[in-house]
Amino acid sequence: MVFVFALCVTEGFVYYYETENLFLRVSLNLQNIIKAFKLDPDIKQVQAVEFLKMHRTDGMDGILLEILTYAYCVAVLLAPFCTMAALFALIRGPYAFLKGMVKSASIKQHRLLVLGSGEDYEEFLNSLSNDCNVTTVMTEAISGDKRISYMERGISAKTGYRDGRDWLKKNRELSQYSGIVLCDENDLIDYEMAQIIVECQNNCLKNDSLDVYVCMNNTEWAEKIEKLRCPDDKSIRFIPVNINEKAANKMLMDYPIYDSRINENRDVHIGIVGFGVFGQNILISALNMAVLSADSKIRVDVYDRSVKNCLDYFLTRFSTEATDIIEHKRSKLYGDEEVNEYILKFPHGKSFRMDGTVEIHFWETDILNVQFKKAFEKCNEDMPFSYVVVTLGKQNDLISLILNIERTLNPRKDSENRDESKGGEPKKEISQDSNNKATIIFVIQDASDLDRKEKAEDIGVSFFGRDKTVFSYEALQNKTLIKNAIRFHGKYNDLSSGRREKVSANEESDVDEKHFTEWEEAWKNINGNYKRQSTLYQSMNQDNRKWIMIKEKQKQKGEEELKEILSKIEHRRWVIYQITHGWRYDEKRDDNKKLHDCICTWEDIKKNKPDTMEYDYIPFKMITDKDLEDFKKERKRRS
Numbered sequence: 001m002v003f004v005f006a007l008c009v010t011e012g013f014v015y016y017y018e019t020e021n022l023f024l025r026v027s028l029n030l031q032n033i034i035k036a037f038k039l040d041p042d043i044k045q046v047q048a049v050e051f052l053k054m055h056r057t058d059g060m061d062g063i064l065l066e067i068l069t070y071a072y073c074v075a076v077l078l079a080p081f082c083t084m085a086a087l088f089a090l091i092r093g094p095y096a097f098l099k100g101m102v103k104s105a106s107i108k109q110h111r112l113l114v115l116g117s118g119e120d121y122e123e124f125l126n127s128l129s130n131d132c133n134v135t136t137v138m139t140e141a142i143s144g145d146k147r148i149s150y151m152e153r154g155i156s157a158k159t160g161y162r163d164g165r166d167w168l169k170k171n172r173e174l175s176q177y178s179g180i181v182l183c184d185e186n187d188l189i190d191y192e193m194a195q196i197i198v199e200c201q202n203n204c205l206k207n208d209s210l211d212v213y214v215c216m217n218n219t220e221w222a223e224k225i226e227k228l229r230c231p232d233d234k235s236i237r238f239i240p241v242n243i244n245e246k247a248a249n250k251m252l253m254d255y256p257i258y259d260s261r262i263n264e265n266r267d268v269h270i271g272i273v274g275f276g277v278f279g280q281n282i283l284i285s286a287l288n289m290a291v292l293s294a295d296s297k298i299r300v301d302v303y304d305r306s307v308k309n310c311l312d313y314f315l316t317r318f319s320t321e322a323t324d325i326i327e328h329k330r331s332k333l334y335g336d337e338e339v340n341e342y343i344l345k346f347p348h349g350k351s352f353r354m355d356g357t358v359e360i361h362f363w364e365t366d367i368l369n370v371q372f373k374k375a376f377e378k379c380n381e382d383m384p385f386s387y388v389v390v391t392l393g394k395q396n397d398l399i400s401l402i403l404n405i406e407r408t409l410n411p412r413k414d415s416e417n418r419d420e421s422k423g424g425e426p427k428k429e430i431s432q433d434s435n436n437k438a439t440i441i442f443v444i445q446d447a448s449d450l451d452r453k454e455k456a457e458d459i460g461v462s463f464f465g466r467d468k469t470v471f472s473y474e475a476l477q478n479k480t481l482i483k484n485a486i487r488f489h490g491k492y493n494d495l496s497s498g499r500r501e502k503v504s505a506n507e508e509s510d511v512d513e514k515h516f517t518e519w520e521e522a523w524k525n526i527n528g529n530y531k532r533q534s535t536l537y538q539s540m541n542q543d544n545r546k547w548i549m550i551k552e553k554q555k556q557k558g559e560e561e562l563k564e565i566l567s568k569i570e571h572r573r574w575v576i577y578q579i580t581h582g583w584r585y586d587e588k589r590d591d592n593k594k595l596h597d598c599i600c601t602w603e604d605i606k607k608n609k610p611d612t613m614e615y616d617y618i619p620f621k622m623i624t625d626k627d628l629e630d631f632k633k634e635r636k637r638r639s
Contacts, residue, residue, distance in 0.1 A: 004075040004082050008033045008041075011072040014065070015043050015051055036076055037083045045073045110473060111135070113177045115164030115193055118185030120215060120243055120471070127471035128181070129153040135177070137167040165189065168196040174210065181476070183215040183241075190214055194225045198236060213476050215241045217277060237524065240533075243470060248281040249540060251389075251441065251464045252289045258547045259635075260386040260439040266293035266551075271379070271388040273367055273405070275304035278443060279391045280314050284580050286387070287358065288537055291573040292548060294565065294602065298576075299359045301379045305366040311342060319584040319594065321351050331363075333374040340364035346576075351584040353600045354575045355568065367392065367401060377408055384438070385409050391443040402442060409438040482523075484539035489526070490519025491618050537577055538619060545570075545619055546631040567616040568602040574616070575599050 012029030019025040032042040052069040056062050110132040114124055117139060128134050135156040150157050161167040164184070174180070180197065182190040197212060216222045222240035257268055268290040272279050283300060290298045304310060315323050325348045330338040342362040347353045361379070365371040379385070388405060441462045469475060494515075526532050548569060552562055578599050586595035598605065598612055605613060 004036075004079050005033065007068070007072050007075040008036050008079070010068060011043060011048065011075075014068065015048070037079045041076055041079075043072075045076055048072055110179070111177050112473075113174070113180045115167070115180070115182055116184035116190070116215070117163070118183075120185070121183045123468070123471045124181055124183050125155060127468040128473055128476075129155050130468075131473040137161050137164050139163050163189070164193050165196060168193060168200065174200050177210070179211040179213065179476075181213045181215070181241075183213075187216055187218055187221045190216065191221060191225055194228055194238065198228050209235055209237060211237050211239055213239050213241050215243060217242055217244060239476075241476065242281070244278045244281040245285065246475060247464075247470050248278065248285045250470060251282070251443070252285055253540065253543070254464065255439055255441055255462055256543060256547075257286065257290050257387050257439075258292055258544060259638075261384065261437055262292065262386055265296055267297040267383065268292065268299070268387070269379075269383045269385045270298075270300045271376070271385050271405075272300065272302045273304075273372075273388070273390045273401075274392040275302050275307055275310045275314075275362070276391065279304070279389070280310065282389055282391065283314075283360070284317065286389075287580055288573065288577050289541065289544060291356075291569060291576060292544065293356070294568040294572050295356045297357050297359070297383070299361070299383055301361045301363065301376075303363045303365055303367055303372055303375065305364065307342070307362045307364045308340065311362055317580060317582060319351070319579075319582055321584055322579075325349070325352075331375070333371060333378065337371065337374075339371055339375060346579060347601075351586075351599075352579055353585055353604065354579070355572045355601050358576060373404060373408075376405065380408055387439045387441075389441045389443060402440070406440060409440065478536075481536060481539050484542065485532075485535040486516070486519050486523045487622065488538045488619065489523055489531075489535045490515065491622070492615060493519075493522055495614060495618065534577065534581075541573065542619070542623065543631065546623055546628055549620060549623060550628060550632070563617055563620075566620045567613060570616040570619055571598075571602050571605060 009029065012032045015032075016025045016028050019028065028042065035041050036043075048069050052065060055065065057065075112128055112132045112134050114121070114128060114134055114136045116124075125134060125136060130153075133154055133156075135158065137158045139162065147157070158167060161170070164182075174197065182193050184190050184193070194212065194214060197210075214222065214225050216225070222238075222242075225238050225240070228238070257270075260268075262268060270283075270286050270290065272282055272286075275283075279302070283302065286300065287298065315326070322344065325344065327343040327345070329341055329343070331341040332338050341364070344360040344362075346358040363372075363375050365375055388409065390402060390405070439462065441464055443464050523532075545566075549566065552565055557565070575598075578596060581594075583594040583596050583599060585597070585599040586593075587597055589595060589597045598609060600608075
C-alpha cells in the first residue's frame with residue numbers, strides 16, 4: 001500500500017508540475033491519490049502514457065520518466081486491492097470483538113484462568129478456548145494479529161504484569177473462575193503460583209470448590225503442591241497434569257499392546273527409539289499396560305545416543321536401591337564394534353520380588369548409524385518385537401529408519417515361518433487372537449514430520465502426535481476414567497471396612513449407583529496425589545482385563561481357578577506399577593518412605609497376606625458379560 005501511495009504521489013507531482021498555482025497543484029495530486037484507490041484516478045493510464053510521449057527526452061531523465069509511468073500504471077491496478085485490504089483490516093478488529101462476545105455468551109458454564117509460558121501454555125490456550133471462556137496474563141506486548149486472534153476466540157488477555165504470579169498478587173478474587181490451569185515451562189513458577197492461590201482462597205472463600213490443574217513432569221513437585229493445602233480444606237483441589245504421560249497413555253489406549261504380535265505365553269517385547277521425556281513416559285506406561293499374563297516375560301529395549309544422561313534422570317523414578325542393581329556391559333555387535341548396554345532386571349533380591357520377569361535394556365547408540373541397525377536386529381532375534389515406538393526429534397533420514405525397522409520386524413512371507421538365526425527352526429507360535437505383525441508407531445514431534453506421514457502409511461506404520469485433544473477441557477476433566485477410578489477406590493474402601501455387599505455389586509447395578517455419591521466424596525478426600533494416580537492407572541487397564549478375561553474363559557476353567565489366575569495377573573501389574581513409581585518391599589509398610597509389604601509374588605501373598613487377596617480380584621469383578629460382548633464388537637469394528 002505504501003509503495004502504491006508513493007508512486008501516485010510521484011506521478012502526480014510530475015504530471016501537475018506545470019500547474020502554476022501551488023495550492024491547486026497539491027490539491028489535484030491529493031485528489032488523484034484518493035480517487036486512484038477506488039479505481040477512478042484523475043490521471044488515467046492512457047493519459048499517463050500520452051504525457052510520457054510528449055515529454056520523453058534522451059538520457060537518464062527520459063528513462064526514469066518511462067519507468068515511473070509504467071510503474072504508475074501497475075499501481076493504479078493494485079490500488080483497489082489495497083483499499084479492500086485496508087477495509088478488511090479496519091473492520092477485522094470490531095468483527096473479532098463481536099465474534100468473541102458471541103462465543104463467550106454461548107459458553108457460560110466454564111470460565112478458566114490459564115497462567116504460564118512456553119509451548120504447552122500456547123497449546124492450552126488454543127485448545128481450551130474452543131470449550132471455555134479463557135482469561136490469561138501476557139508477560140509481553142501482544143502483536144496486532146495475535147490480539148485479534150485472541151479476541152476472535154474469546155480469550156481475555158491481561159497485560160501490564162510481569163507474570164502470572166504478579167497478577168495473582170494484585171487480583172486475589174478468584175471466585176469468578178470455575179478452574180485454573182498452571183502450565184509454566186518452569187515447575188518452580190507453577191509451585192509459587194499455587195502458593196499464592198492457596199493464600200487467595202483463604203482470604204476469599206466465595207468458591208464452594210476450585211479445581212487447579214497443575215502441569216508437572218516431576219511427580220515430586222506434584223506431591224509438594226498437594227501438601228500446600230490443609231487436609232480439611234475442601235475449597236481447593238489441586239489436580240496434577242502430566243501432558244507427556246497423558247499423551248503416552250492415550251497412544252497405548254488407541255493402539256493397545258494386546259492387538260500386537262504376541263505369542264501363546266503372552267510375552268511382550270517393546271522397542272523405544274528415542275528416550276527423551278516422551279519416550280520415558282511411554283516406557284513407564286507401557287510396562288503397566290503390558291501385563292497380559294502372571295508369568296510372562298516383558299522386555300523393553302531403548303535406543304538413544306544420549307541414553308546414559310537420560311538414564312540418570314529416569315532412574316529417579318525408582319527406589320534408590322534399583323540404581324544398585326543396574327548392570328553395565330560392552331556388547332559386541334559386529335567385528336570389534338561394541339556399544340554400551342545398561343540392563344535393569346526384575347525380580348531382584350528381597351526388595352523387588354514379583355511374578356514373571358521384566359527386563360529393560362538401554363542401548364547407547366546413534367539411530368542413524370549401523371550400530372543401531374545391528375543392535376535392533378540382535379534384539380529382534382533374541383525375542384521378536386511386539387510393539388515399537390519411534391519418538392525422535394527432527395531427523396532427515398527418519399523415513400529410511402522406519403523402513404529398516406519395518407523390514408526387520410515384518411519380513412517377507414518366505415521367511416515368516418522359519419527363524420534363520422536358529423538353523424531354520426520354526427518360530428514360536430503367535431497367539432491366534434493377536435496381530436501377526438508388530439505394531440510400529442511413529443510419534444510426530446513437529447509439523448515437518450507430517451510430510452513423512454504419507455510416505456510411510458502404506459507400510460503399516462501408525463502415527464501419533466500430541467494433538468489438541470490432549471490439551472482439551474475434556475482431557476483435563478477425564479470424566480470417564482475418573483468415574484471408573486472413583487468406583488475402584490470406593491470398592492477398595494468398602495472391602496477394607498468390611499462392607500462386602502457393595503464390593504460384590506457390579507458397576508451397572510442399582511446398588512452400585514446408590515453408593516456412588518458416597519464414593520465420590522471419599523475420592524475428593526484422598527490425601528496425596530499418589531493414591532489418586534495409582535487408581536487412575538487401575539481404571540486405564542480395564543480393556544486389558546477384558547482381553548485377558550476372554551482369553552482365560554476360552555480355556556473353560558472352574559470359577560475359583562479363573563478367579564485366582566485373574567487375581568494373580570492383577571497383583572503382578574500392581575507390583576510393577578509400585579516398583580516403577582519408587583516403591584520397594586519391606587516387612588513393615590511405610591507410605592512416607594515408599595515401603596510396602598505386598599510387593600512380592602502371589603505365593604507370598606497367599607502365604608503371608610491372604611486377607612489382601614480379594615483386592616486383586618475387584619477390577620475383574622466390575623466387568624460384566626455385557627462389557628465383554630461390547631469389547632468384542634469394538635475390536636471387530638476396529639480391525
